[in-house]
Amino acid sequence: MTPRPPATRDHSRVALVTCDLFPDLYQDDQDLRDLLRQRGVEAEAVRWDDATADWGSYDLAVIRSPWDYVPRREQFIAWAHSVPRLLNPADVLEWNTDKRYLGELAGAGLPVTPTEFVAPGRQWTPPTEGEWVVKPTVSAASQDTGRYRLPGQRALAEAHVARLTAAGRTAMVQPYLSAVDEFGETALICLPDATGALTFSHAVRKGPMLTGPDDGTIKPGSETIDPRTPTPAERHTAERVLTHVPGGPERLLYARVDLIPGPGGDPLLVELELTEPSLFLRESDGAAQRLSDAITIRL
Template sequence: MKVAYVTTGHPVAGHDDEREIVLAAWYGAGIEGSPAAWDDPRVDWSSFDAAVVRSTWDYIDSRDGFVAWAHRAGTATRLFNPASVIEWNTDKTYLKDLGVPIVPTCWASPGARFSGKGSSEGGFPDWDEYVVKPAVSAGARGALRTADRVAAEKHAAGLLDEGRTVMIQPYLRTVEHEGELSLLYFGGQFSHAVRRHPMLSDTRRTTEERATLRDPDDDQFALAERVLDQCARRFPGEAPADLLYARVDLVRMPDGEPVLMELEVVEPYLFLRYELAAPDMFAQALVELLRR
């Protein structure tokens, strides 16, 4: 089986330290994996038995183009994850659709205007510390953490002026000691979980210290399963069993309740170095999907 490992020609792909791990595991499972850039017009996607989206981390600079590519590629070969899921998940307004507890979020669409008392879509939230970010983003790009309400409003207004939907959330101090928990699933089956150091924390750590393997608590595992179940309801026949990979990122509220921060089903880092069995499980999940 010949499968494209979908990446990008942008230098950001140089940070992909999981590529060789994945390609080696695929080879061991009888899959010939070849890197291919999503934005390279010379690639014939129909020449592959499947294409797996991995390090396409530059898509936020051209989200519309990336979504259009996904739909084209999905007609030429089997795309994992599917184009419909990619279109939905690359805009964080998907968080409104899942019907599960999420980090409290104030949304503002282009055209909204903030004043000292609020915006055209509702009052600006009153929190001790803010995280303001665009709904189409990766990592912490475009995000601002500040305790200054005026600065938060100014950053939000600037994003709105750029035509971007804005998310305004409280900064949760619980992540300083609790961290963020990422649960990894391959082919709908739980693989492993890691505790991640928060990107917007005051503390800086090395790459090697950015995560540690962790067993989820019962309430965290239950919420992750609920998130995937809600995704399945939205995409019948495509999720969770037909999702090659999914990463569910959770945090705890100050009262201890676990809430969803993000569901990553487009190009998440999979923390494959942290669990010995994970690369082979990932490869086997792909084999099983290709046999269907």
């Protein structure tokens, strides 16, 4: 692909980064693309691993749906560092694509779901009872994730951890937060305001997904999505979490903070999504427009 010199271009160019699973973008991102085009921006879908793409020819590359990066994370991170103008920034993506960042945030005193990390070569001793979630620290869309009831499913949980660590992956073990079954998970989406400051935009309720153990036959169930008004405690927790993003939240184009009530009812961080989250732009009037505005400001 031959770049066009900026001085001869009539419009700014934006790459909306995707993968071959969504060559024409995910639905939410199609709305975003159309809004950018209405502003005169040349917005187009580009696969992150497209060897013919000339990333230097874009005024901005916006990560949206590169959802096939998990088995190629090192390649993905190397690519991100090679893109001249990328949002969110490459160093943030590197930090955020390995869920060991949860341990860092917990160490900073934030309310994080209790997590035990099991590195390759380390022996894991399962808890004696309760419900537990096992998953790898590098994953997306609940891939390789299972829910286990102990002691009855202890062998399955041990086999899951052993399978991950034998493959050179770090496993993470968390208590299953039962509040997700009724209350659900609150995903708070933050976008820049008119001044460029990252601020709360909208939220959704995500229903429970995990129905059983990851034993090769039981897969994550379907997930229901509904608009939600977050509680003041959820808003406050999200704000606290975002202050600990490397380099500060002002560097971000978007963020999604996923919370579930803990045993005492206070919100606990499940995941901080800064890499390729669904932003549920169609669940809130004007959300796609707000993100379009933020991209235009960055241009």
